[in-house]
Amino acid sequence: MRPEFKYEKELAGTANAKKRKMEQYRKIVSHLYVIGKASIADIVKQSKISQPLVASLVDDLLGFGILLDNGIGESIGGRRPNLYCINPEYQYVLGIDINLHTLTIALFDLNNQLVCRQEFKNFDLENSSIYTDQLVVKVNEILREMNISTANVLAMGVSIPGLVDAENGITFTHLSFAKEGLAFYLSNKLGFSVLLDNDARLMALGEKAFGKAKGKKDVLCLNLSNRIGLGIILNGQLYSGKNGFAGEFGHILIDPDGDLCYCGKIGCLETLTSGEILVRNINKALEKGQASLLSSKKDKGFSVDLRAVIEAIVEGDQFAIDQLNKMGEYLGKGLVTLIHLLNPEMIIIGGRLAHTGKYISDPVNMAMNKYAMDRISSETELVCSELLDDSALMGTLSNVMNEVLGIN
Ligand SMILES: [Zn+2]
Incomplete structure (x- = not known):
């Protein structure tokens, strides 16, 4: 079910007349969504719709409540024009970020402002309706707390790891129990449209709309958390490939004599470099008596997980930094293949490990300098995401708005 604004659902007339009207309204709403506010004359120029028709469409949209009169603008000779903008509270977009152990739910208004964000730790992902039913309960609780009705939710965007057929709303790696597809299943339970996609692709969308990839053309967005994703x-x-599976960068072959990967192949990049591997290697060394800020934590009975490792790195723990360096070298090697192939202008490191900043970007940069052809790699800028943990959430928002407004 394609998401539609409230007023679009209420339009009367024949199918063709409705479609034409919807397209005209969308042109205006879409322009105002991108630009913020505009006068009738601005909209006429941009939409190539006649002045009287724009005036009447804007009147309709004001009546529906989706547009607001934003007051008087600057004059460019003659009478000062009225400006119009989107009513940010006309409807809301829900964003859901599903991770292996954490669930994050966010609510955005139509000005892309975060209205509410709740994170549920130890919300372990399992392939059952128990998980999704709990998710539905949490979403409904938040809507109740915020006093927002189902009708006032434009759509919900969902970010999930693993293989996803975004077009048909089907997940293959996680929550694949829903035979009719996860999007349809959730939409049925919640009463509004659900759009889902793979987390790394949504992170890339988030970076493109709100982060460092804004205005850029060729960008690789890495999701470096427990595992590795690539948008x-x-x-x-956004490049998706034939089935929407493009970007399985973690499973390119790096070491033919290496370890078995969870995907069934041998020596994948993810057997050498990922948050999970970093934590595993560090724990092994700590058990053998390695000196580190983390050893006292372990002695006190705390589990040394990715969160603890990242904290230790940021605090300057030499051992943890050394381990991250090793990982960075493998990652850099893997990235060189992509750089030679795609000649990107920017590579963005996102995901949990982006919190380590220069501690991850420096070793990756060094490996890139070492293994890549200088003429190609010198044009590629390596940066850490500024959206950090929220890039996939911002991507779910962008995904919904792009779909509703027909923006690419
Ligand atoms: Zn693999």
């Missing part, structure tokens, strides 16, 4: 922006567009 690819080529020529300003």
Whole structure:
């Protein structure tokens, strides 16, 4: 079910007349969503719709409540024009970020402002309706707390790791129990449209709309958390591949004599470099008596997980930094293949490990300098995400708004 604004659902007339009207309204709403506020004359120029028709469409949209009169703008000779903008509270977009152990739910208004964000730790992902039913309960609780009705939710965007067929709303790696597809299943339970996609691709969308990839054409967005994901922006567009599975960068072969990967292959990049591997290697060394800020934590009975490792790195723990360096070298090697192939202008490190900043970007940069052809790699800027843990959430928002407004 394609998400529609409230007023679009209420339009009367024949299917063709409705479609034409919806397209005209969307042109205006979409322009105001991107630009913020505009006068009738601005909208006429941009939409190529006649002045009297724009005036009447804007009147309709004011009546529906989706537009607001934003007061008087600057004059460019003659009478000062009225400006119009989107009513940010007309409807809301829900964003859900599903991770292996954490669930984050966010609510955005139509000005892309975060209205509410709740994170549920130890919300372990399992392939059952128990998980999704709990998720539905949490979403409904938040809507109740915020006093927002189902009708006032434009749509919900969902970010989930693993293989996803975004077009048909089907997940293959996680929550694949829903035979009719996860999007349909959730939409049925909640009463509004649900759009889902793979987490790395949504992170890339988030970076493109609100982060460091804004205005850039060729960008690789890495999701470096427990595992490795990759979102690819080529020529300003998110690249998905034939089935939507593009970006399985963690499973490129790096070491033919290496370890078995959870995907069933041997020596994948993810057997050498990922948050999970980092934590595993550090724990092994701590058990053998390695000196580190983390050893006293372990002695006190705290589990040394990715969160603890990242904290230790940021505090300057030499051993943890050394381990991250090793990982960075493998990652850099893997990235060189992509750089030679795609010649990106930017690589963004996102995901949990982006919190380590220069501690991850420095070793990756060094490996890139070492293994890549200078003429190609010198044009590629390596940066850490500023959206950090929220890039996938911001991506779910962007995904919904792009779909509703027909923006690419
Ligand atoms: Zn693999």
